[in-house]
Amino acid sequence: MTDTGKALTRGNEPPPPRQGRAVPPVRAIVAGTICVALLVLIILWSWDWFIPMVERRAGAALHRRVTIAHLHVRPGRVIVIGADDVRIDQPEGFGNLPPLATAKRLDVAIRWWPLLWGGGLDLPLISLDTPVVELQERADGSRNYDFSDPDAAKENRTPKKGNTSMPRIGAVRIVSGQLHVMHAGLHTDMRGQVHTTEASDPEGARLVMDARGTYVRQAITGHFSGGTLVSLQDRKQPYPVDLEVRHGETRLSLHGAVEDPLSFAGARLRLSLAGPDMSLLYPLTGVVIPQTPPYRVEGNLDYTAAHVRFRDLDGHVGSSDLGGDLSIDPHQAVPFVDAELHSRRVDLADLGGFFGATPGEKPSTAQQQEEARAHASSNAVLPSTPINMPKIRATNVHFAYHGDHIENRHTPLDNIDVLADIRDGVIDVHHLNFAVGSGTLASSGTFTPRGDAVEARIGIDMVRINLSRLMQATGRFHGNGVFGGHLAIHGTGNSLAAIVGNGDGGMTVALDQGGDISAVLPDLLGLELGKALLSLLGLPGETDLKCVIADMPLRQGILGTRTLLIETGDTRTVGKGDINFRDNTIDYALMTDSRHFAVGSFPGTLHITGLLKKPSIMPGTETIARAVGTVLLGVVTPVALLPTIEAGVGKESLCAQAIRQMRDNPASGQVPVAGRPRRISRHQGHAARRVPTSHPATTGRLSAAERARIRDVWTQRMKGQHS
Numbered sequence: 001m002t003d004t005g006k007a008l009t010r011g012n013e014p015p016p017p018r019q020g021r022a023v024p025p026v027r028a029i030v031a032g033t034i035c036v037a038l039l040v041l042i043i044l045w046s047w048d049w050f051i052p053m054v055e056r057r058a059g060a061a062l063h064r065r066v067t068i069a070h071l072h073v074r075p076g077r078v079i080v081i082g083a084d085d086v087r088i089d090q091p092e093g094f095g096n097l098p099p100l101a102t103a104k105r106l107d108v109a110i111r112w113w114p115l116l117w118g119g120g121l122d123l124p125l126i127s128l129d130t131p132v133v134e135l136q137e138r139a140d141g142s143r144n145y146d147f148s149d150p151d152a153a154k155e156n157r158t159p160k161k162g163n164t165s166m167p168r169i170g171a172v173r174i175v176s177g178q179l180h181v182m183h184a185g186l187h188t189d190m191r192g193q194v195h196t197t198e199a200s201d202p203e204g205a206r207l208v209m210d211a212r213g214t215y216v217r218q219a220i221t222g223h224f225s226g227g228t229l230v231s232l233q234d235r236k237q238p239y240p241v242d243l244e245v246r247h248g249e250t251r252l253s254l255h256g257a258v259e260d261p262l263s264f265a266g267a268r269l270r271l272s273l274a275g276p277d278m279s280l281l282y283p284l285t286g287v288v289i290p291q292t293p294p295y296r297v298e299g300n301l302d303y304t305a306a307h308v309r310f311r312d313l314d315g316h317v318g319s320s321d322l323g324g325d326l327s328i329d330p331h332q333a334v335p336f337v338d339a340e341l342h343s344r345r346v347d348l349a350d351l352g353g354f355f356g357a358t359p360g361e362k363p364s365t366a367q368q369q370e371e372a373r374a375h376a377s378s379n380a381v382l383p384s385t386p387i388n389m390p391k392i393r394a395t396n397v398h399f400a401y402h403g404d405h406i407e408n409r410h411t412p413l414d415n416i417d418v419l420a421d422i423r424d425g426v427i428d429v430h431h432l433n434f435a436v437g438s439g440t441l442a443s444s445g446t447f448t449p450r451g452d453a454v455e456a457r458i459g460i461d462m463v464r465i466n467l468s469r470l471m472q473a474t475g476r477f478h479g480n481g482v483f484g485g486h487l488a489i490h491g492t493g494n495s496l497a498a499i500v501g502n503g504d505g506g507m508t509v510a511l512d513q514g515g516d517i518s519a520v521l522p523d524l525l526g527l528e529l530g531k532a533l534l535s536l537l538g539l540p541g542e543t544d545l546k547c548v549i550a551d552m553p554l555r556q557g558i559l560g561t562r563t564l565l566i567e568t569g570d571t572r573t574v575g576k577g578d579i580n581f582r583d584n585t586i587d588y589a590l591m592t593d594s595r596h597f598a599v600g601s602f603p604g605t606l607h608i609t610g611l612l613k614k615p616s617i618m619p620g621t622e623t624i625a626r627a628v629g630t631v632l633l634g635v636v637t638p639v640a641l642l643p644t645i646e647a648g649v650g651k652e653s654l655c656a657q658a659i660r661q662m663r664d665n666p667a668s669g670q671v672p673v674a675g676r677p678r679r680i681s682r683h684q685g686h687a688a689r690r691v692p693t694s695h696p697a698t699t700g701r702l703s704a705a706e707r708a709r710i711r712d713v714w715t716q717r718m719k720g721q722h723s
Contacts, residue, residue: 047071054083062147064100065089078124082107090134094144098134105129109170121167131194132178139184171205172196172229179209186283187217196228205231206240216283218248235260241269247284249365250275254301263305271310272298276364278317279353287328287337288391291353291368293318293360306331313341318350318360320403334424336396346403346416356383356496379584381612382497389452389494393425406434413441425449437466439484453494456503460487467511481545485509489554501557501581511548557582564590577608584612 051068058066069085088101106129111122137143177194190213199205207229211222222245231239238257245252256269273281274296278289297315301308310326324341352359363369371385378384403416414435421428427447434441445458467481491503551563557580564575577588590606610616 047073062088063149064091077111077113079110079112080107081110090144091146092150093142094136097136097144098132100135100144101131101133103128103131122170123167124170125173126169126171127173128175128177130176130178131174132180134180136182137184141185169230169233174207181213186215188215189213190215190220215247218283220245220247222246232261235263235265238268245284248275248280250280250284252284256301266304267302269301270298271301272296273315277368280365282391286330286335286395288388288395288397291359291365293350294364295322297322318347320346320350324401332396334394334396336398338398340400342401343403344405346406348406348413352383356385356387379611379613380497381584382495382500382581384495384497386494387454389425389449389454392422392427393449395422396424397422427454439463439465439482441465450492453492453498455492456489456499458487458489458505462486462509482512483509484512485550491557497581500554503557503581504554506551506553507559508551509549511545552579561588579612585610586612586615 048071051071054071055066055068066089067085067087068083070083072080072082072084074080074082083106084104086101086103086106087099090097090100094100105127107125107127108123109125111124114120114122135143135145137145174194174196179192179194181190181192182188190211192209192211194207194209197206197208205228206225207227209222209224211220211224213220222243225240225242227237227239227241231237238259239261240257241254243252243254251272251274253272254269256267258267258269259265275281276294278292278295282288295315295317297313297317299313299315300311302311303309306329308328308330310328312323313326314323316322320343322341322343324339326337326339326341329336329338347360349361350359358368358372358375363372375384397420399418399420399422401416401418406413406416414437417431417433417435419430420432421430426449427445429443429445429447432443432445440463441460442463443458443460445456447454447456449455462483462485465483467483485508487507487509488505489500489503490505491499491501493499493502545566545568547565547567549563549565550561552559552561554560559579559581561576561578566573566575571592573590573592575588575590577586579586579588586608588608590608607618608615609618
């Protein structure tokens with residue numbers, strides 16, 4: 001090889017390495033780069049980078065915009081994920097409200113290793129710091145706490161259902177929570193303060209809430225202390241409950257424990273209720289109760305999957321004691337209430353609300369006071385409080401009640417027994433019976449809805465009721481009179497006054513051997529009217545009342561007269577006229593005559609007119625006697641009443657004898673029949689006294705001219721008394 005070739009060969013050889021500098025291998029460079037990158041990542045790492053993903057997934061699950069200010073993760077055997085300033089916005093259409101929910105801090109602890117072998121999600125702790133929740137339901141039914149997919153509803157498709165199971169939660173901690181609830185349909189606006197206590201507290205871990213606001217337009221305050229939210233899932237450990245609520249003037253307390261509350265396994269609770277009127281419980285219980293006087297009752301409350309039961313009830317309503325059992329089935333389309341109640345002693349006045357009257361001795365609520373003032377200022381004599389048909393339709397009821405002894409302020413009775421049902425607004429009173437001595441006051445009725453009113457059919461039977469028992473409270477009556485008869489009403493209206501004011505039917509009653517008339521009439525008719533009748537009819541004060549018979553038809557709210565007979569040892573009084581329940585007025589005439597023709601007539605003619613609440617009583621003169629005498633020609637001989645009277649007061653009663661004597665031996669010499677008077681022959685009794693044929697028969701009502709003559713005569717008599 002030439003020198004030139006050698007030189008070329010040497011030129012292709014690599015240059016010798018430089019002394020003092022090492023060339024790093026490629027792997028070392030890559031590893032170094034990764035280490036530097038990891039170091040930079042660790043230094044610059046922020047969990048906030050994951051916020052968009054978390055917000056997106058949470059918003060998709062809740063169908064609302066979710067925002068988080070900062071995200072924190074603390075690794076370990078239990079990973080703790082924290083979020084600052086969490087905010088959940090309102091759904092579409094509720095943008096005028098504050099956010100649906102906010103929290104200053106949310107921490108969730110996760111045990112991650114059970115997830116490795118499919119053990120499910122285990123959350124030892126969920127902690128909320130200063131959570132604020134805003135819930136609202138509007139009058140149209142829309143609500144901001146509906147978390148269903150709005151797009152699925154618009155497209156009429158079934159939302160997707162996940163297969164995720166509920167996580168295991170160890171504890172929920174709430175610090176300074178706030179809850180605001182508004183419900184337009186219930187006229188409700190309440191705010192609550194919520195927090196939890198720790199297990200180290202004397203009462204253990206508890207969920208505590210204090211609420212204040214309005215519920216169904218009434219002020220409400222409440223305090224709740226119970227087990228934690230997590231303990232609701234514990235099937236073996238009873239869930240403790242302590243609840244105090246004041247709604248208006250109604251007070252409710254509930255204390256005890258619930259067995260497995262998520263499965264409705266039962267409860268051991270003590271419920272106490274107190275307030276001025278049980279009807280005010282409707283917003284709290286959903287059960288319709290008539291107005292009552294002030295009450296306080298308590299009992300054991302429990303429930304099953306089918307019923308809520310209020311057992312061993314004990315307490316007082318007004319001056320009456322009350323006990324029994326009550327159950328509610330809330331699962332039917334219309335809740336069903338089954339009540340079996342009893343009283344050892346019950347004041348009849350306490351039951352006034354069941355008949356539309358003011359219950360108790362005096363009104364106990366503003367509503368009762370308003371209704372009492374309205375009734376007092378009106379001319380109505382019967383309860384005029386409207387029947388609330390929507391409330392009656394809101395509950396189906398089976399009601400059984402027995403009172404061992406019943407009394408009111410004036411009339412002690414022996415007992416009361418009631419059996420009734422309400423089904424779809426139809427009230428069926430199977431029986432409402434009172435025992436009075438050896439007699440019975442038995443009634444039944446059906447009330448069928450007709451729009452906002454009810455069609456009522458009412459029947460009342462009075463069988464051999466002892467008058468001395470009825471008038472025992474007066475302390476002045478001595479006698480053994482027997483009272484009996486029948487009353488029937490068929491009418492339509494929105495109150496008892498309206499039902500009778502539009503009703504048809506009638507009343508047939510008899511009083512046999514009534515005792516001292518001076519004690520009977522003032523108590524039956526009122527002191528002023530009773531004494532006036534005694535004086536103006538010329539009835540001797542110590543005369544025994546032998547018989548009273550009244551047969552009065554009801555036509556379109558007007559109670560007419562077929563027969564009215566009051567017979568004492570010496571006198572016989574007959575009457576004719578109308579009692580008008582449509583305008584609550586009376587137009588009535590009474591005339592007294594001697595039972596013995598030779599004695600002559602008593603100066604006892606009376607005309608009663610005006611309002612039933614305060615009638616005008618005008619004594620008779622000769623002019624009045626002629627006018628009333630014309631009216632009395634329309635009185636019907638009560639022979640047809642004998643079967644009814646014999647059933648009510650007995651076959652051998654003096655009333656039955658009085659009817660026969662009135663037919664065969666009328667004191668006036670005439671048998672009072674409808675139309676012209678009929679002459680009586682001498683062999684039928686005493687000589688008949690002729691009535692001028694120029695007096696036409698009447699239907700029982702005085703003409704305007706006759707009433708004017710009566711007023712003129714009465715005015716002159718009054719002037720004479722004061723001159």
